[in-house]
Amino acid sequence: MLVTILIVLALAAVVIIAVKNAGKRLSGQGGCCGGGGDEFIDDKKVLDHPEIAEKKVNIQGMHCEQCERHIQRQLNRIDGLSAEVNWKKGEALVKMDREIKDDLIKRTIERLDYHVTDIQTVQRS
Template sequence: MGTYMICGILIIVIVTALLGSRKHFKGEGGCCGGGGDVKIKPKHLDTIVATKKLQIEGMSCANCQNRIENALNGMAQVNAKASFKKGEAIVKLGADIPEEELREAVEKLGYKVTSIEMV
């Protein structure tokens, strides 16, 4: 009788864990320090001075993508769109912003910028 109860409890725990992990395995969960639900909207830039592509290592889900977009879009005169599937962020600049500032904004989150190029 006790064995059946233990097996039943284990089955319930395993099913609950799998259901809770479903979003994570789809790349929708908050695996990188948060839910990723709050998103800073990209700014409309009247003038685009430059467009740069940042190649980024370490993005593995939509939450990673949102974190990088939020960090870049939180900067003045920056409109960024990241893609965790491509491992990149396309950044439109409304002012001359040093590449090192863009790199620092991403790398302080724990990701690695492998290259920055003009688009």
């Protein structure tokens, strides 16, 4: 009888943890592949003013196109910034029409549970 109770409690704990994690992913709060609450929108953003800078952001933790869209959508919410993210290359190219601190870009991405390894200014020729 005691063994049965322990097994039921262990299974209940596993189910609770699984439901909690699934809820995070489906609400778009998980690091990968959830994004259930995000409706599909055109991710191409046009800057309001002439571009003054471009940066390449190296990102770890993207595993699919959903990860790519999730990061791109959040970056494009920043005024003065237009992003194109490539999950296969593990990078985002961001164009800016005003000065935007690297820390804001990094925080925006890392708040989504991805990791920024480097941000480099792209030299124009």
